[in-house]
Amino acid sequence: MDKDIELRHLRYFVAVAEELHFGRAAQRLHLAQPPLSQQIRKLEDILGFPLFLRTSRSVRLTAAGSAFLERAQRTLRNVQRDLDETRALGRGELGSLHIGFVGSAMLSILPAILRTYSESHPRVHLHLHESFTSKVIEGLENGTLDAGILRDGDPTDTVDGLDVITLSSEPFVAVLPATHPRARQKSISPASLRGDPFVYYPRTAGTRAYEKPLSIFEEHGFRPHIVQEASHWLSILRLVGAGLGVSIAPACVRHIASPEVACIPIRGAKVTSNIELACLAGESRPIVQRFAQTATLKEQSHETPRTPGAPSSRQHYRR
CATH class of the missing domain: 1.10.10.10 (Winged helix-like DNA-binding domain superfamily/Winged helix DNA-binding domain)
Incomplete structure (x- = not known):
């Protein structure tokens, strides 16, 4: 009854x-x-x-x-x-969201995205996973991540049906020890670093992220000699400051640069570095769509001027 x-x-x-x-x-x-x-x-x-x-x-x-x-x-x-x-x-206002991100995104637009999203979605539990671009893509592929923040994601490394949206672009800068003979210059030619040892991050971070900055030097007829690798920008900057070599980095690393290093604009460099949002193509979960909407809206209001010739774009990568 x-x-x-x-x-x-x-x-x-x-x-x-x-x-x-x-x-x-x-x-x-x-x-x-x-x-x-x-x-x-x-x-x-x-x-x-x-x-x-x-x-x-x-x-x-x-x-x-x-x-x-x-x-x-x-x-x-x-x-x-x-x-x-x-x-x-x-509506995507409740639940858990796993976001993978590259550490350097924390020096760029990512903190503002996370703050805006958390304020507008207080009932969503964010799980943040710091890693390399290649590992973030791997997490999207195996389902352990819902969305990813990449730096210079490589189309050849991506899963079938990955949508990537450029959120911000910035120039590369040369990173020199403060004692380097060219450390006081207002800008530097890539050719002037021929013969300098380089401190750099590993290729496992992502093929495109690894090769893209080096292409600036290849245009001048040489490929930097990498003598030391480190996985995080803070470590790279400290190693440069200790005199182990020079490096090339996205301009955002200036936020964590110590007096022991100088971050100098590179003359004539056409290549820029992109922070990108990655989700599986056709993603229909409202909680992921809401995060993507927040990220792209924050990109539109980002205070840092976009590098000319590098507009926000959406790419659909396939193997």
């Missing part, structure tokens, strides 16, 4: 129990009084005991009715909460 109880029976009962007046409860429910009375009697028949003591002058809860009221209110609250959470999930 319990299966015949419907949520409307609970709502009707709670209204009468809180008002202790069938007329006022009917008005509250936008019902006529006779149908309301009929439904309360049906509920009492299903339960097998009276919920109200009725007289011509008053309506009172029975002992069983008082106990049932607390349970009915709790049930309705739980149902409403579940409905609200389901709607929030459907």
